[in-house]
Every structure is written in structure tokens, then in C-alpha cells.
Amino acid sequence: MRSKISIYISLILSILLLYSSFTYFMASAKPEEIVLKVITRHGADILLAARKNFLKSDLAKKYNIRDVRFLPVGEPLWVDTIRSAGDIDVAWGGGPVLFDRLYVEGLLAPLKGEMIEKVMAKIPNEIMGSPMKRINKSDVYWVAAAISSFGFTINKDYLRHYGLPEPDEWIDLANETYAATLPQPSVGCADATKSTSNTRMYQIILQRYGWERGWIVITLMAANSRIYDQSGLVRDAVIRGDIGVGITIDFYGYTAQLESEACKYIVPSDGSIVNGDPIALLKTSKHPEAAKAFIAWVLSAEGQKIWLNPKINRLPSNAEVFDTPEGKEREDLRQAYLRTLNASVIEFSDELAMSYQYSMQWFFHATLVRPQEKLQRAWMELVNSKEKLTPERFRELVDILADPLKFKFTDPRTGEEVCFSQEYAQSINEEIFNNVDFRNDMVRIWKEAAEKRYEAVLQALSE
Incomplete structure (x- = not known):
């Protein structure tokens, strides 16, 4: 009897062992469910739409992306986050200068493979002289998922109420005309250290007008402005009628x-x-094929449909999306x-912009954001005194207020007095x-020097 029981037990154990081995094998053979990690500058509206769609x-299912x-x-x-995390798959949104920084830091992997190369072929290499791909020796390291222009969003009711003209040029926003409502600003912009799109607009002004005159334009525009912590807040202020003009990326204007x-x-x-x-x-991707599938979807006509959402309103990099049923419903966006393809564009150098980007951003923050109250007070007094001054004296005081080459401070590295020239910034x-x-030292030094120049005016x- 015991012998039979032993046989039964052995048989049961053998069956259990066989079942366990089978289930383990099946579990091991099951494809890994992938969670992609994407570092981004995009807003929640774009990200939620992208994830859902x-x-x-089919690509998400094919690559088992959960x-x-x-x-x-x-x-x-971004650079520190990507390096410290060590497993981020994709970078998406933030502008070409930021992505060129990732490229220089050796953090981008070339986009290779039949699937991704096929869809990238639908994206032009450049539009109006601006690169849509970063290419090195035939390898593509980043590709545009959307395109943008930069300008102003205006509130016509506000401008009409205060008798202000509609701006036509960047330089208009530096005019004393828009100082008429101060200390209640009529213009809005964002802190360069908080907004890549506003940084791009300041770079456009610097390259359009040159370093010296460009900084005068930026400084007087800041004096006329309420400076926000986010570019989206500039758009919202225009929509509400808090300000009459806000410098914005195009899709904020279309939404407004x-x-x-x-x-x-x-x-x-x-x-x-x-x-x-x-x-x-990104080179840190643990799932490069799945990551490329996500990128290919974003660039495809199907993925580009997220830009058509009336609450998003971005211009696609792949114009084939306008041939889809959804695209045909957005004739306004196609126009x-x-x-945009026919807009007046300047000759713009990404390399030049990148050569002084961080100096420019923190100089803006230190001299225009932190001491803005003193800047606005000096500008208001100067505008109010214009009729009492000769044109030459007025321009002289504007230069004291805003000319970067007349902005003197002590270089902490050498102890020598210098000015904020383009060469120094670089x-x-x-x-x-x-x-x-x-x-932090430079921000402190620049802030103190800025306060002195405003007090001098x-x-x-x-007197």
C-alpha cells in the first residue's frame, strides 16, 4: 500500500514539476511589455493626445509597448537628467538649440532602419533655410516633428481701448508708445531661462538687429512688459485682455x-x-527599436494628427497630414x-545662437527680470521727460539704460572691468x-551692475 502511495506521490510531483517548467517556459517566452520613457518640453495637452492615440x-501593439x-x-x-537616469528612450520638443546641445554632448543616437528612414524621407531637410534635420555624414540625429514661426499675439480690444497701434515689427515693442500704460504693462514676454520659445525670439532679435542694437530692443521691450515665468502665461494674458501684445510661438497665437x-x-x-x-x-534607450517605432509614429500622417487638435494647433512637419480626412477639416491650419512657408525670414545661424545661448539667457534674467521694477521706473521717467530733453540726450540716456557695450562690470575670473559684448558672452x-x-556669481554681479545703470539714469x- 505504501508502495502505491509513494508511486502516486512521485507521479503527482512529476506532473507538478512538469507543469511548473512549462509555465515558466511560457512566461519566459512571453514578449516583454515595454514602457517608453520620453523627456519632453511639450505641454500636457500634447502628451495626453500622443499617449492615447x-x-x-498598430506600431504600439507590434512592439508590445504598454x-x-x-x-x-x-x-x-536635460543633460544631467538624461545622464543620471540612464534609461530615457526619446527626447521630444524643446527646439533645435536644445537638441544640438544633446548632440554635442554625445547623447543622441542616429536614426537608422527601414521603418524610420521611410517616414523621415517625407520630412524636408530644411524649410526656408532652417534645418529640419541634424545630419552628420548621412546620419540623422534629430528630425523636426513640427514647425513653428515666432511673432506676436495681440488683443485688438485692448489696443483699441488704450489707443495703441498694432505692432508690425519686433522693434515696435521697444518703442515708448507702449510705455504709455506703465506702470501697468501693455506688452508681455517670458523669462529667457524659463522659455525656449521666448529664448528663440530674443535670438532672432539679436541676429536681425545685431548684438548691440538687439540688446537695446530687448531691454526696452522688457521695460514695456510684464515678464512671465512661462510662455503659455503670456498667451493666456493676451486672451484675457490683461495685456495688448504678447510675444509668442505661432501655435499659441492660433489657439488664441x-x-x-x-x-x-x-x-x-x-x-x-x-x-x-x-x-x-537617445543613446541611453534600453528599447531602441520600440523608441524608433514611437518616433516613426509621431512623424507619420497618423501621428501628425495630434497637431490638428483645436486646443493644440501646431503646424506639422509632414504635410501629408493635410490629405487625411481630419486634415481636410483644418483648412485654416493648412493656410x-x-x-509660414512664405513668411519674411531672416538669415539665422543656429551655431551663432548656440555659441552664446546660456550667457544670453542668464544675462536676461539677471538684468531684466530680477531688477525689472527699477528698469521700468527708469524707463517711465525717461519717456515722461522726453519732451524736455534734446534728441541727442534722450538717445544717450537710452544707451546708458540698455546698450550692452556700455554695461560695465568686473569679471570674477580676472578682476578686470569688461562689458557684455558678444565675444565676452561666447x-x-x-x-x-x-x-x-x-x-550664480555672474547673475549676482550682473544684477548689481544693472541696478546701478538704472539708478544712473x-x-x-x-539733475
């Missing part, structure tokens, strides 16, 4: 036009650029796309980016 796609986890990170932290008949988007006649907003594969750009202590006007 991509996860329903979810896409988005990591919204401020531009200055849909939300309020009082709003209108204007591409400045003194020039803008067509910007490609990139997407790229905006065509106008010489410290990398250290500003890499050395937080140095950056007030003192001159009181």
Missing part, C-alpha cells in the same frame, strides 16, 4: 484666435524664422502652414552652462 496604434511615460523637465536640466475674436497672430515684417521642433532617439557660455557657482533725470 499611439497606444491604440505605456509611454513622459518626463517634463526644464531645459537647463480660436478662443477669442479679439486676438490675432502676427508674423513680424522685420523677420522671423521657421523653426523645426525636434524628436530624437497658416502655407503663410567666452563664458560653456562655464555658465557647466558651473552653477560661476553662473534716474539720477541724470533728477
Whole structure:
């Protein structure tokens, strides 16, 4: 009897062992469910639409992608975040200068493979002289997922109420005309350290007007402005009628036009650029084939449909989306796309913009954001005193207020007095980016020097 029981037990154990081995094998053979990680500068509206639509796609099913986890990170932290995380798959949104920084830092992988190359062929290499791909020796390291222009969004009701003209050029926003409502600003812009799109607009002004005159325009525009922490807040202020003009990326303007008949988007006649907003594969990706599938979907006509959402309103990089049923319903966006392709553009160098980007951003923050109250007070007093001054004296005081070559401070590295020339900005750009202590020192030094120059203008006007 015991012998039979032993046989039964052995048989049961053998069956259990066989079943366990089978289930283990089946579990091991089951494809891994992938969660992609995407570092991004895009807003929640875009990210939610992208996740929802991509996860329903055949590509997501083919590559067994269960979810896409988005990591919204401020531009200055991208390089450190990518390196410290070590497993982020895709970078998406933030502008070409940011992606060129990732390229220079060796963080981008070339986009290779039949699937991704087939869809990238539908994206032009450049539009109106601006790159839509970063190419090195035939390898593509980033590609534009959308395109943008830059200009102003205006509130016609506000301008009419205060008797202000509609701006036509960037330089108009630096005019004393828009100081008429101060201390209640009529113009809005964003802190360069908080907004890549506003940074791009300041770079456009610097390259359109040159370093010296460009900074005068930027400084007086800031004096006329309320400076916001986010570019989206500029758009919202225009829609509400808090301000009459806000410098914005184009799709903020298109959204404002849909939300309020009082709003209108204007591409400045003194020039803008067509910007490609990139997407790229990161070298840290643990799932490069799945990551390339996501990128291919974003670039496809199907993925480009997210830009057509009336609450998003971005211009696609792949114009084939306008041939889809959804695209044919957005004739207004197609017309905006065509106008952008024919807009007045300036000759713009990404390399030049990148050579002083971080110095420019933190100089803006230190001299225009932190001491803005003193800047506005000095500008108000100067404008109010204009009739009492000769034209030469007025221009002289504007230069004291705003000319970067008359902005004197002590270089902490050498102890010598210097000015904020383009060459100086380029010489410290990398250290500003890499050395937080140095950056903090420069912000403090620049802020103190800016306060002194604004006080000097007030003192001159009181004499």
C-alpha cells in the first residue's frame, strides 16, 4: 500500500514539476511589455493626445509597448537628467538649440532602419533655410516633428481701448508708445531661462538687429512688459485682455484666435524664422527599436494628427497630414502652414545662437527680470521727460539704460572691468552652462551692475 502511495506521490510531483517548467517556459517566452520613457518640453495637452492615440496604434501593439511615460523637465536640466537616469528612450520638443546641445554632448543616437528612414524621407531637410534635420555624414540625429514661426499675439480690444497701434515689427515693442500704460504693462514676454520659445525670439532679435542694437530692443521691450515665468502665461494674458501684445510661438497665437475674436497672430515684417521642433532617439534607450517605432509614429500622417487638435494647433512637419480626412477639416491650419512657408525670414545661424545661448539667457534674467521694477521706473521717467530733453540726450540716456557695450562690470575670473559684448558672452557660455557657482556669481554681479545703470539714469533725470 505504501508502495502505491509513494508511486502516486512521485507521479503527482512529476506532473507538478512538469507543469511548473512549462509555465515558466511560457512566461519566459512571453514578449516583454515595454514602457517608453520620453523627456519632453511639450505641454500636457500634447502628451495626453500622443499617449492615447499611439497606444491604440498598430506600431504600439507590434512592439508590445504598454505605456509611454513622459518626463517634463526644464531645459537647463536635460543633460544631467538624461545622464543620471540612464534609461530615457526619446527626447521630444524643446527646439533645435536644445537638441544640438544633446548632440554635442554625445547623447543622441542616429536614426537608422527601414521603418524610420521611410517616414523621415517625407520630412524636408530644411524649410526656408532652417534645418529640419541634424545630419552628420548621412546620419540623422534629430528630425523636426513640427514647425513653428515666432511673432506676436495681440488683443485688438485692448489696443483699441488704450489707443495703441498694432505692432508690425519686433522693434515696435521697444518703442515708448507702449510705455504709455506703465506702470501697468501693455506688452508681455517670458523669462529667457524659463522659455525656449521666448529664448528663440530674443535670438532672432539679436541676429536681425545685431548684438548691440538687439540688446537695446530687448531691454526696452522688457521695460514695456510684464515678464512671465512661462510662455503659455503670456498667451493666456493676451486672451484675457490683461495685456495688448504678447510675444509668442505661432501655435499659441492660433489657439488664441480660436478662443477669442479679439486676438490675432502676427508674423513680424522685420523677420522671423521657421523653426523645426525636434524628436530624437537617445543613446541611453534600453528599447531602441520600440523608441524608433514611437518616433516613426509621431512623424507619420497618423501621428501628425495630434497637431490638428483645436486646443493644440501646431503646424506639422509632414504635410501629408493635410490629405487625411481630419486634415481636410483644418483648412485654416493648412493656410497658416502655407503663410509660414512664405513668411519674411531672416538669415539665422543656429551655431551663432548656440555659441552664446546660456550667457544670453542668464544675462536676461539677471538684468531684466530680477531688477525689472527699477528698469521700468527708469524707463517711465525717461519717456515722461522726453519732451524736455534734446534728441541727442534722450538717445544717450537710452544707451546708458540698455546698450550692452556700455554695461560695465568686473569679471570674477580676472578682476578686470569688461562689458557684455558678444565675444565676452561666447567666452563664458560653456562655464555658465557647466558651473552653477560661476553662473550664480555672474547673475549676482550682473544684477548689481544693472541696478546701478538704472539708478544712473534716474539720477541724470533728477539733475
